[in-house]
Amino acid sequence: MFGGIRFLKHNKEMMLKNKILSLEDPKVFEVPVVQHVGKPAIVCVAQNDRVLRGQLIAKAVGRISSNIYSPISGKVLGIYEKTISDGRTCEHVVIQNDLLYEEVFLPEIKQFSQQNVLIRILDAGIVGMSGSGYSTFAKLIPALGKRIETIVINCAECEEDIFSDSAILREHANQIVDGSKYLAIASGAKRIIFAIQKTKKQEISAIKNAIETSIVSAIRITPEIVFISEKYPIGAERLLLKDILNVTVRTGEYPIAYGICVNNPQTANAVFEAVCLNKPLFERVVTICGTAVAKPGIYLVKNGVRFEHIDEMLNKKDKPVSKIIINGLITGSSQMCGANVTTKVVSSINFKTIEKTRKQKEMVCISCGKCAEVCPMRLVPDMLDVAVINDDASLCKKLGLYECNLCGCCSYVCPSRRKMVQRFSTSKVLINERQENK
Amino acid sequence: MINTKLDVSFSPHYTKSLSTNRIMLIMMCCLLPLIICGVVAFGVETLYLVLTCVCSCVIAEMGVNLIQKKQPISDLSPIITGLVLSCLLSPAIHLHYAFAASLFAIVIIKMIFGGIGKNIINPAAGGMLFVLLGFSKAFEQGFKGNISAKTTTESWGALFDGQKVKFVDLLFNSNAQTICSVCFLAIVVGAIVLICFKVIDWKIVVLMLASFTVFCFAFFGISKTPSLLFQTEVLFVIFFMATDIVTSPNSLFAKMIYAVLIGFLSSLFLWLGLEIGAAIISLILIDLIVPILDLFIVRIRPFKEKA
Numbered sequence: 001m002f003g004g005i006r007f008l009k010h011n012k013e014m015m016l017k018n019k020i021l022s023l024e025d026p027k028v029f030e031v032p033v034v035q036h037v038g039k040p041a042i043v044c045v046a047q048n049d050r051v052l053r054g055q056l057i058a059k060a061v062g063r064i065s066s067n068i069y070s071p072i073s074g075k076v077l078g079i080y081e082k083t084i085s086d087g088r089t090c091e092h093v094v095i096q097n098d099l100l101y102e103e104v105f106l107p108e109i110k111q112f113s114q115q116n117v118l119i120r121i122l123d124a125g126i127v128g129m130s131g132s133g134y135s136t137f138a139k140l141i142p143a144l145g146k147r148i149e150t151i152v153i154n155c156a157e158c159e160e161d162i163f164s165d166s167a168i169l170r171e172h173a174n175q176i177v178d179g180s181k182y183l184a185i186a187s188g189a190k191r192i193i194f195a196i197q198k199t200k201k202q203e204i205s206a207i208k209n210a211i212e213t214s215i216v217s218a219i220r221i222t223p224e225i226v227f228i229s230e231k232y233p234i235g236a237e238r239l240l241l242k243d244i245l246n247v248t249v250r251t252g253e254y255p256i257a258y259g260i261c262v263n264n265p266q267t268a269n270a271v272f273e274a275v276c277l278n279k280p281l282f283e284r285v286v287t288i289c290g291t292a293v294a295k296p297g298i299y300l301v302k303n304g305v306r307f308e309h310i311d312e313m314l315n316k317k318d319k320p321v322s323k324i325i326i327n328g329l330i331t332g333s334s335q336m337c338g339a340n341v342t343t344k345v346v347s348s349i350n351f352k353t354i355e356k357t358r359k360q361k362e363m364v365c366i367s368c369g370k371c372a373e374v375c376p377m378r379l380v381p382d383m384l385d386v387a388v389i390n391d392d393a394s395l396c397k398k399l400g401l402y403e404c405n406l407c408g409c410c411s412y413v414c415p416s417r418r419k420m421v422q423r424f425s426t427s428k429v430l431i432n433e434r435q436e437n438k
Numbered sequence: 439m440i441n442t443k444l445d446v447s448f449s450p451h452y453t454k455s456l457s458t459n460r461i462m463l464i465m466m467c468c469l470l471p472l473i474i475c476g477v478v479a480f481g482v483e484t485l486y487l488v489l490t491c492v493c494s495c496v497i498a499e500m501g502v503n504l505i506q507k508k509q510p511i512s513d514l515s516p517i518i519t520g521l522v523l524s525c526l527l528s529p530a531i532h533l534h535y536a537f538a539a540s541l542f543a544i545v546i547i548k549m550i551f552g553g554i555g556k557n558i559i560n561p562a563a564g565g566m567l568f569v570l571l572g573f574s575k576a577f578e579q580g581f582k583g584n585i586s587a588k589t590t591t592e593s594w595g596a597l598f599d600g601q602k603v604k605f606v607d608l609l610f611n612s613n614a615q616t617i618c619s620v621c622f623l624a625i626v627v628g629a630i631v632l633i634c635f636k637v638i639d640w641k642i643v644v645l646m647l648a649s650f651t652v653f654c655f656a657f658f659g660i661s662k663t664p665s666l667l668f669q670t671e672v673l674f675v676i677f678f679m680a681t682d683i684v685t686s687p688n689s690l691f692a693k694m695i696y697a698v699l700i701g702f703l704s705s706l707f708l709w710l711g712l713e714i715g716a717a718i719i720s721l722i723l724i725d726l727i728v729p730i731l732d733l734f735i736v737r738i739r740p741f742k743e744k745a
Contacts, residue, residue: 160452238741251743311440323445329452338440350451354441363458363513366555369688378737380688403741408450415458416555422448 001239003374004231005409007160020167020285023299024313027097029072030082031057031304034090035343036133038064043093049076052104054280057093060125064135066344067125071282071302074098085326085340086333092341095304105278112218117186117275124274125281125344130154130235130264131327133345136271139263140187142256148187149259152244153180153268155196155203156228156235159328162348164285165265166203167298169196172269173206174214179268180223181216182275187261192223195244197230232330233407237262239376251403266347284344290351292319301342307349308338315351323352330408363416371410371420377403381410385420388427393434401428456636461683462514464635468628469521469678475624476529476617479610483529484617490536491527492520498544503553515554519543522562522678525618526671526718527569528577535573539565559725560685563675563718570715577615577714589613590622591665611669615714618674629677638681641690642697646676649701657709672704675717685725692731699724 033041041058045051051070058068070093077094084090106123109116122137142148153176157165169176180192194207204225211223226244228234238249240262247258255262266284273279282303289296294316301310307324315321324335326346342349371381379400387395401424408421476484499516503509523543527536543565548557570577588596593607614620632638650672654663667673680686680700687693703720712719 242740248740251741253744308440315439317439319439321440321444323447323451324440325451330450332449332451334446334449334451335444336446337444352445360453364553364555366458366684367688368683369686369693372688372737373690377741378739380737382688400739400742402743403739411453412450413454413456415454415456415461417453417457419448421450 001229001231001234001243001376002378003376003409004229004233005374005412006231007158019298020171021297021299023301023305023310025072025097025099025302026305026309028077029070029074029095029097029302029304030080030092030306030341031068031071031095032082032084032090032092032341032343033058033068034084034088035068035303035345036064036066036127036135038062038066038135040090041065041068043079043091045076045093047076047078050074051076051095052102054103054105054282056280057095060122064138066127066135066137067123067280068093068303069125069280069282070095071304072097073100073102083336083340085335085343085346087336092304106274106280108278109275112182112185112216112275114185114188117182120274121186121271123280124270126267126270126274127281127344128264129266129270129284129344129347131345131347136183136263136267139256139261140183142259146256147259148189148256148261150191150193150245150261151180151183151187151189152193152195152240152260152262153223153265154235154237154240154262155194155200155207155265156240158197158230158232158235159332159348160232160330161289161350162287162328164287164298164347166200167287168269168285169200169203169265170206173203173210175272176265176268177207177210177214177223178216178276179270179272180263181214181219181221182271183261183263183268184221185216185219186271189261190221192221193244194223194225195228195240196225197234198227199230233376233405233409236376236405236407238405251400281344284342284347286342286346287348288314288351289348290321290325290353292316292321292351292353301346303341303343305342306338307335307340307342310342310349311338311351319353321351322354325350325352330412331406360417362419365416365418368415370413370415371418374409374413376407376409377405379404381420381424382418385418385423388423391427393431396427396431401431404428459513461637462518464632464637465518465678466514466521468631469518469525471624471627472525472617472621472674473521475610475621476525479614479620480529480617484524486533487527487529487531487536487617488521488524490533491524491540492517494537494540495520495523495544498541499549502545502549513554516544519548519561519565523565525674525678526562526566526616528615529617531569531577535569538573539569542568555684557684558729559722560679560682563679563722563725566718567715567722570718589665590668594664594668613669616671618671619669622668622673625673625677632677632681637683638677639693642686642693643676643681645694645697646680646701649698650676650705651701653702653705654708657705666705666708670708670717671715672717675704675721676700679718680721685728687728687731687735689732689735689737692728692735695731695735696724696728 039062052073074096126136128134241247286301384399411421495516500510543561547564548561551557590611633640704717707716
């Protein structure tokens with residue numbers, strides 16, 4: 001990979017901490033019907049209904065939507081509109097926890113054929129759990145005339161402050177390897193690749209063990225392990241594929257055009273749970289850290305838990321939280337209120353105290369060229385920045401605004417604290433909108 | 439407990455600690471040993487020169503910013519310009535020349551082009567050239583350092599031959615006319631600190647040194663090269679001025695061309711008989727073609743859309 005940044009991982013102990021801890025459940029769950037890209041699911045329960053853990057509460061509509069399942073058994077208190085973690089508003093199914101934990105899971109699969117596994121992935125509401133939230137079912141069904149040859153399990157997890165995938169790899173490597181095989185069955189792929197950094201030794205040995213012991217009768221593929229660079233943002237799909245398979249997925253194309261499907265280890269784990277344990281997707285592993293957290297660690301968190309509740313359970317009482325950042329410090333988003341809830345795509349939560357949040361003033365660009373050195377897409381961010389500020393759509397296109405994958409390396413290294421990636425992401429949307437309106 | 443009003447900001451929420459002002463502060467600290475050496479070698483006149491340059495640079499910047507109704511001082515850059523400029527001048531110079539040079543450097547070369555980050559040539563180099571061309575008399579009043587008896591290369595040569603040499607002779611250069619040529623060790627120490635803090639790129643510095651040495655070999659032969667490297671302002675220009683992040687090119691390939699050209703031109707000007715300012719003039723000439731280098735050396739973008 002060209003460019004990129006090498007972080008000094010501050011939470012080194014957490015990377016090696018072995019246990020996935022469990023979090024005490026709150027009394028009330030608020031499950032949003034939007035936990036994915038695509039249309040909101042349609043609520044199929046009513047107020048005062050009793051739902052069980054693993055019961056369908058909202059049904060997918062459209063091609064890339066996904067089913068939503070109840071994480072808990074209890075009474076539906078109501079259905080309210082509320083904001084979700086990405087700032088949109090949607091309906092939330094509010095369920096009171098009756099502490100009985102009665103379950104109703106999906107029916108067992110009798111034969112692991114391609115069709116059955118695919119339908120199970122659709123039914124279980126599995127979406128890309130790296131943070132994209134794109135329906136895995138839609139990903140596995142390529143357009144006509146295309147075939148998926150390779151499944152890549154992307155274990156890179158190169159962002160600062162996210163360690164969930166590493167933890168689940170250490171603990172459930174056999175489930176993930178089996179899950180990747182079911183993904184291969186569903187897509188008809190002939191090759192499975194695990195892409196992982198060489199420094200993650202425990203994870204690598206766990207995967208190796210799992211590969212040796214894994215037996216899935218319906219398919220005979222031995223997954224391969226490929227080592228990748230340790231720099232951020234190697235986890236970005238296009239950069240990863242360029243590195244491991246030397247496939248250049250150009251702007252405007254998708255890996256599916258080259259017969260590749262990239263998945264997250266947690267997605268593979270969810271596939272295994274859905275296919276073998278008949279468990280739909282309603283919980284995930286989340287890294288909880290930050291200066292305000294007394295017990296940072298990797299927790300199994302159900303969907304629909306308020307950030308406030310997590311804060312109450314884990315944080316120091318004397319340290320008020322002044323900033324909540326989800327999904328990593330470099331590309332994640334800060335939250336407007338603590339009443340937002342966890343979803344399928346929230347992979348890390350960082351609670352910051354007042355001392356650690358400081359405002360940085362934007363200074364004049366001194367054209368040092370540091371941004372161009374680190375840009376993995378080989379753009380020249382400082383020139384692009386001028387084009388974006390001047391609102392010059394044609395120059396933006398010429399300098400490659402649409403190639404930018406918004407990794408944030410330029411803003412991370414900029415000594416003048418230019419908010420470049422911020423402007424790029426907004427103007428990408430704005431210029432597109434303007435062209436559509438014409 | 440979560441505050442009722444949370445801070446909201448756009449990603450990235452975490453940035454590298456090296457900020458523009460910190461870069462400038464490190465640069466200032468790295469220039470200090472050289473100035474102390476200057477004070478030791480030339481006396482208090484050096485301090486007057488440094489103070490004049492720094493103060494007039496700061497005042498000039500404040501003045502222009504006030505006329506434009508901007509914040510008077512937003513960073514430490516005028517102080518650095520003043521320090522670098524004073525290093526390029528001789529302590530024997532009349533202080534009004536130093537004042538004029540600072541004014542020219544800040545007002546004409548920097549602020550008229552749009553302030554920090556927009557200047558095309560290095561302000562300190564421009565100020566020095568202004569005095570050199572406009573008031574060439576200013577440089578005629580020679581001023582010998584009063585500590586050392588020998589030039590740097592003579593004393594180091596003697597050390598390598600196995601003779602006993604005074605420590606002071608090793609440090610100071612008796613031939614020095616300007617602060618920047620008085621002690622090459624101070625420059626090297628400063629440069630090493632800059633490289634350690636990743637303010638300057640060692641690859642470019644090494645390339646520049648190599649190119650200068652090679653071309654000096656070609657023009658002068660092996661015997662004269664060390665004295666040219668260690669007794670003129672070349673070393674100072676290479677470490678502190680050519681690596682200036684504003685005026686050097688952005689991409690690595692362009693930086694390499696820039697480095698080789700500077701080495702070549704400075705040795706060429708020395709060979710043509712320019713005693714003072716060979717490196718400065720070559721730096722200014724190359725700075726002028728940097729925008730062209732930046733424009734024409736375009737990167738190959740692997741993820742470009744298909745035409």
